[in-house]
Amino acid sequence: MAWFRRRRQSVPAGRDRYANRADIEHLEEFVRSRRGVEAFIEPRTTVTDTTVLLVAHDGEWTRRRIDGPEGARRFAHRLAIPIYDIALMGYPKRMRDYNERRKRATG
Numbered sequence: 001m002a003w004f005r006r007r008r009q010s011v012p013a014g015r016d017r018y019a020n021r022a023d024i025e026h027l028e029e030f031v032r033s034r035r036g037v038e039a040f041i042e043p044r045t046t047v048t049d050t051t052v053l054l055v056a057h058d059g060e061w062t063r064r065r066i067d068g069p070e071g072a073r074r075f076a077h078r079l080a081i082p083i084y085d086i087a088l089m090g091y092p093k094r095m096r097d098y099n100e101r102r103k104r105a106t107g
Contacts, residue, residue, distance in 0.1 A: 059098025
């Protein structure tokens with residue numbers, strides 16, 4: 001007799017969810033609709049899986065989950081955009097400048 005039943009989890013404990021088609025489509029649309037886009041791999045944390053950060057020429061940015069670092073590299077190579085490791089490169093200055101401009105415009 002089982003005293004408890006294990007629930008099947010669709011995502012690992014402590015994580016939000018894996019990348020899905022909507023995530024990939026959002027990233028693809030960002031690349032298609034902006035110029036000078038570069039990709040940055042953000043490592044997995046205890047809360048989220050690996051994400052890819054896309055930063056356009058003017059600093060506008062977006063991020064979505066991706067299927068691991070290799071998935072991020074495949075995505076960038078397929079779209080012919082440069083890809084970097086955020087842990088090695090840090091966040092680009094143009095992204096920080098963009099955030100500051102938006103903060104001043106709304107405040």
